[in-house]
Amino acid sequence: MMVCKVCGNENPEGVRFCEGCGVELVPENPPPPETPEQSSVSQPPSPSAFRPARLVFKRFGALTNESIPLGGPRLVVGRFDASSGPVEIDLTGVPGAENVSRRHAELFFDGVWKVRDLGSTNGVFIKRAGEDSFSARLVEPTELKDGDEIAFGNVILVFQAG
Secondary structure, X not given: OEEOOOOOOEEOOOOOXXXXXXXXXXXXXXXXXXXXXOOOOOOOOOHHHXXXXXXXXXXXXXXXXXXXXXXXXXXXXXXXXXXXXXXXXXXXXXXXXXXXXXXXXXXXXXXXXXXXXXOOOOOEEEEOOOOOXXXXXXXXXXXXXXXXXXXXXXXXXXXXXX
């Protein structure tokens, strides 16, 4: 059995993607990296360099059991619209989403998880773990740390690393 590090789902051996959340499963003991002599072809970065995370919805001051796995290195947060198309994290129908732009923000992994506002109407704000209030509106990509709260308009999600 392979246990997903994002959602905790137990998956049968040999399955490449988690049957619970769809994130790519990385074996406990990955094979050693190739040396330059073993491969003269340029290889993409190792999937183990990417670290999955998740966002947990927070409502009325409490965490819920609803979460969104961050299973890809670049994810747009917003609401579906027929003119702009789908987004990876669609908040349509979520309470408070009426204040979320169609392409509100982007979560991306660049060695660490970061968030950037994509010119949204109502902004992106962060409340660091242990702090009492949210930051000013983000104007540049900002690193996320475990336990940080992110507000996309009126939707609040808590970032949970790996």
